[in-house]
Amino acid sequence: MPTPDAPPPAIHTLTRDECLALLNRHAVGRLAFAFHDRVDIQPIHYLHSRGWLYGRTSEGAKLETIAHNRWVAFEVDEVRGLFDWASVVVRGAFYRLHLDAASPKERQEAAHAAALLDNVVPNTMAPGDPVPFRTVLFRIHVDEVSGRRAVPGGGAVPPARAPW
Secondary structure (H helix, E strand, O other), X not given: OOOOOOOOOEEEEOOXXXXXXXXXXOOEEEEEEEEOOEEEEEEEEEXXXXXXXXXXXXXXXXXXXXXXOOEEEEEEEEEEEOOEEEEEEEEEEEEEEOOOOOOHHHHHHHHHHHHHHOOOOOOOOOOOOOOOOOOEEEEEEOOEEEXXXXXXXXXXXXXXXXXX
């Protein structure tokens, strides 16, 4: 906890490279989506690769909502303390991927997503999958990315670091 005579924390804007580095260090974030007057946010595992976030989920209300409005936000945080944290928000379009798509290109994109996600959850979409009920692959294009970091004591911005 800061003491009464300690300088206040400073909030700094992250560069695009710092935002992408934070995305690359993690595998769990929060997907936010909206329809009409309802906003929801759910935790989800992901992998960032070449301007896309890849993930998978189960059929249900989330996908029904996103089918009406594919524009989503995604957030990832690193928290070391009350005034020692970094947060990145991605905004972009949600694309559902199909392993059984009619188009060879679409099947290839879905297979690529499954292969990438296998690095996060071994046996993704294969025998031994620990969450076989998550049958829907997707990707989110990183249209916009922004981030902020709090530095305790208002000091200079230290180099970005992993939280543990």
